[in-house]
Each structure stands twice: as structure tokens, then as C-alpha cells.
Amino acid sequence: MAQSEIEAGRLVCPFNDVLVSKNAFYLVCHDSQAELGKIAAFRQWILAKAAAEQEKFRFRYEQ
Numbered sequence: 001m002a003q004s005e006i007e008a009g010r011l012v013c014p015f016n017d018v019l020v021s022k023n024a025f026y027l028v029c030h031d032s033q034a035e036l037g038k039i040a041a042f043r044q045w046i047l048a049k050a051a052a053e054q055e056k057f058r059f060r061y062e063q
Helices: 003-007 037-062
Strands: none
Touching: none
């Protein structure tokens, strides 16, 4: 879902520590910054992308 953004340098890993999980993704930021324009916009964008991906898979498995 995010591979093209990573390859283009628009999405980066800000920490050296990485937690690998097959079942979950986490968006982490300080509470005081959660509603900043860029962070809020990214959160809305990633949630919309995830919902669209989920809908594609749901449609495939319901047929």
C-alpha cells in the first residue's frame, strides 16, 4: 500500500527500531501534535487508503 511513497521518499521510517507485524500498522505521534495539519491530513489519507484496500479484498472474498 505504501511502497510507492517509500520509494519516492515521501514516507520514511523516523526511528531505528522497527516492529514487524503481519496484522497491524500503527501511526505514532506525540499527543500534542496529533491534530497538526500535516499529521491529521496524513492520518485521514492513510485511513482512506487502508479502507479502499480492505474493500477490494472484501469484495474478492465475498464472491
